[in-house]
Amino acid sequence: MRTSAFALLVALLISNNFSFGQSKKFSAEGEFTANCEGPAVDSEGNIYAVNFARDGTIAQMNRRGKSGFFVTLPKGSTGNGIRFGDKNTFYVADFTGHNVLKVDMITKNVTVFANEPKMNQPNDLAITKSGHIFCSDPNWKEGTGQIWHVSPQGKTRLVAEKMGTTNGIDISPDEKTLYVNESVQRNVWAFDLASDGTLSNKRLIHTFADGGMDGMRCDIQGNLYIARHGKGEVAVLSPAGKVIQTIPTIGKKVSNICFGGKNGKTCYITLQDRGCLETFKAKTAGREWQMMEEFTAKK
Numbered sequence: 001m002r003t004s005a006f007a008l009l010v011a012l013l014i015s016n017n018f019s020f021g022q023s024k025k026f027s028a029e030g031e032f033t034a035n036c037e038g039p040a041v042d043s044e045g046n047i048y049a050v051n052f053a054r055d056g057t058i059a060q061m062n063r064r065g066k067s068g069f070f071v072t073l074p075k076g077s078t079g080n081g082i083r084f085g086d087k088n089t090f091y092v093a094d095f096t097g098h099n100v101l102k103v104d105m106i107t108k109n110v111t112v113f114a115n116e117p118k119m120n121q122p123n124d125l126a127i128t129k130s131g132h133i134f135c136s137d138p139n140w141k142e143g144t145g146q147i148w149h150v151s152p153q154g155k156t157r158l159v160a161e162k163m164g165t166t167n168g169i170d171i172s173p174d175e176k177t178l179y180v181n182e183s184v185q186r187n188v189w190a191f192d193l194a195s196d197g198t199l200s201n202k203r204l205i206h207t208f209a210d211g212g213m214d215g216m217r218c219d220i221q222g223n224l225y226i227a228r229h230g231k232g233e234v235a236v237l238s239p240a241g242k243v244i245q246t247i248p249t250i251g252k253k254v255s256n257i258c259f260g261g262k263n264g265k266t267c268y269i270t271l272q273d274r275g276c277l278e279t280f281k282a283k284t285a286g287r288e289w290q291m292m293e294e295f296t297a298k299k
Contacts, residue, residue, distance in 0.1 A: 023234075023249045023269060023278040027065040032275040037215070038124075039268045039277065040082040040090060041260030041289065042105065043296045047268050048090065049277060050079030058082070058092070058103070061277070063261075071108050077101065081124035081169075081215065081256065084288070085131055087295040093135060095121035100133060100150055116156040119148060124215050124256070126169045126178065129291060132197045136180055138165040143184055149197035159199045160191065168216030168226060168256075172239065173287050179205075179224055181213040188213075188224070188241060205241030215256030219284040220264075227254040227269060234269060234280075247280050259286020264293075 035051040042048070045063050052059030052069060055078050060070035073079055077097040084090045085102075091113060092101040100122060102113035116122075120139040127133050131152035138145040145166030149159045160166075164182030171178050171193065178193045186208040191199040211231030216224050222239040232252040236245040251271030260266050264285030269278050 021245075021247050021280050023247060023267075023280040025065075025250065026268060026277040026279040027061055027067050028276060030275045031067050032059070032270070034272050034275070035078065035080075036270045036272050036275055036277075037080050037255045038082040038092070039256055039258040039270050040084055041258055041268070041292065042084065042090075043087050043292055045260055045262070047258070047260060047277065048082055049270055050082065050092070065277070071103060071110055073101065073110055074112075080122070081136075083125040083127045083133070084292060084295070085127055085133075087292070087298075091125055091127065091133060093122040093125050095123060098122065100125070100135065100154075114150045114154045114156050116148060118158075119156075120145070122148070123167055124169050126171045128171060128175050129294065134159070134169055134171070134178060134197070136166040136169040138167055138183070140165060140184075145182065147178075147180060147199070151197065157197070159197060160202070163189075167214055170216055170218045170224070170287070172218060172222050173220050173290070174222075177222075177239070179216065179218070181216060181226060183213045183229065186211070186213060188226070188237065190241075206237055206243070208235075214254065215270075217257050217259060218287040219259070219282060220287055220290050221284050223284065225257050225267065225282070225286075227257050229253055229255060229272075234267070245283075250274065250278055251276075259289040261289075264289030 033051040038050045047061040077094040081093040088105040100114040122135040133150040135148040147160035164185035167183045188206040192201040212229040214227040214229040216226040224237040234247040251274040253272040
């Protein structure tokens with residue numbers, strides 16, 4: 001009788017797409033502002049996130065969640081998404097300065113890598129191994145958005161327009177597909193990605209019925225981990241757009257996600273309502289973790 005009841009419970013949980021995993025506390029609550037965002041992990045396993053204590057800053061956290069100031073951005077700049085371009089360099093979407101900033105990890109020097117006055121507010125970043133950057137660029141007031149390409153030389157080019165509120169963005173492991181979501185419209189789109197950064201063959205792969213969306217990242221199998229802002233969960237989608245797992249979070253306003261840890265299967269997420277980071281274990285390593293492994297292996 002007990003065995004049958006347990007089997008029935010398991011079947012019900014699976015049918016409801018229940019995840020046995022759940023996020024847990026990582027950093028101290030209230031250390032970050034309501035713009036807590038943009039996690040990324042370096043080669044030593046340290047985690048970085050924006051707007052620590054006050055807007056316009058970037059924090060560094062060790063693997064135990066102890067936080068401290070890493071750099072302060074130039075006056076008028078506020079960070080959002082962070083992505084590493086090599087072992088010692090990361091880029092920051094500066095949504096108030098209309099910039100993509102470049103941070104030297106060794107000197108802690110912050111420079112403007114690309115400035116584009118036509119940007120609404122660069123929100124999140126995705127990057128290829130050769131340094132091609134893509135910026136999601138929403139206009140929250142109008143409910144519209146676009147995507148910019150930034151070349152390895154820092155030149156900007158509009159590659160997708162007339163979209164909804166573009167937000168989370170990432171690239172497939174084979175770098176042939178670019179994914180972007182629209183927070184307000186709840187759509188997830190895929191584009192074919194050419195080596196020069198050109199996008200084509202736009203197609204809808206998933207639409208959520210409720211909740212919002214924010215940052216998202218790919219694992220090495222091409223699955224998408226999407227921060228469901230306001231919903232209090234991270235949704236995992238297959239490359240075809242099927243929801244295959246849902247991870248509940250402690251906070252509700254999940255803003256972004258990254259992969260780290262010894263085997264690349266530790267996820268760190270930023271929570272804007274709690275002002276901190278949470279963590280959970282993924283089944284598969286992240287694409288960005290694999291990229292960092294390759295960056296580190298280069299001489």
